[in-house]
Amino acid sequence: MxxxxxxxxxxxxxxxxxxxxxxxxxxxxxxxxxxxxxxxxxxxxxxxxxxxxxxxxxxxxxxxxxxxxRPAALQVPLPVQKTKVMRVLRAELSIGLADVKVVLERVLAGAYAGTLPEIERLARRLRAAGVDAMAVRPACV
Missing domain, CATH: 2.20.25 (N-terminal domain of TfIIb)
Structure with a gap:
């Protein structure tokens, strides 16, 4: 559980x-x-x-x-199979191919953020698809 x-x-x-x-x-x-x-x-x-x-x-x-x-960020260590990440992002965010490429770049740059529960849910979905992913709270700058 x-x-x-x-x-x-x-x-x-x-x-x-x-x-x-x-x-x-x-x-x-x-x-x-x-x-x-x-x-x-x-x-x-x-x-x-x-x-x-x-x-x-x-x-x-x-x-x-x-x-x-403060926003939590989705962290996906590189290298990563981009197609797996894109498949999960499209399904979870209900977005098309053009939009998923933009979101993927934000994810890979550590710039895709939201509330901790939102990002943890997405990280869990990515982990279930075989992608190492974590919800992290970046340090204040």
Whole structure:
């Protein structure tokens, strides 16, 4: 069984019930082979509570996670069988041949990045296809 990978963030935003400032919590997780996310809040002013979840990460939550934790990068040591990497990228990212070549170059340069759960899922798919791949968090510059 593979270990779950997650990132979470806390932030303040308006309560949907009364408009007061409320504390929100958001998380994205890789559980097994599935990416999931959820966001929730309980307002201390009025008691309004909300929880929302899904599979496709909303842009706002993705931006908060990337800002809080910094992007993780997909690392694929060279030399590598490019056709194997391209096959996985096309399947996982639902992209065509022209786009996959651009993404492949970003991967090989260590410049393909995203949230840690997103990149770890892609690394797992590459490892299952026989490609040595890792999700890494580059050092701050």
């Amino acid at each position: 593979q270990q779950s990978v997650f990132e979470s963030v806390r932030y303040s935003a308006a309560c949907q019930g009364c408009g007061a400032e409320a504390e929100w919590q958001g998380v994205q997780a890789l559980v097994g082979d599935s990416l999931r996310w959820d966001v929730g809040s309980t307002c201390s002013a009025c008691g309004f509570a909300v929880a929302v979840c899904g599979r496709d990460l909303p842009d706002e939550l993705r931006g908060r996670l990337l800002s809080e934790h």
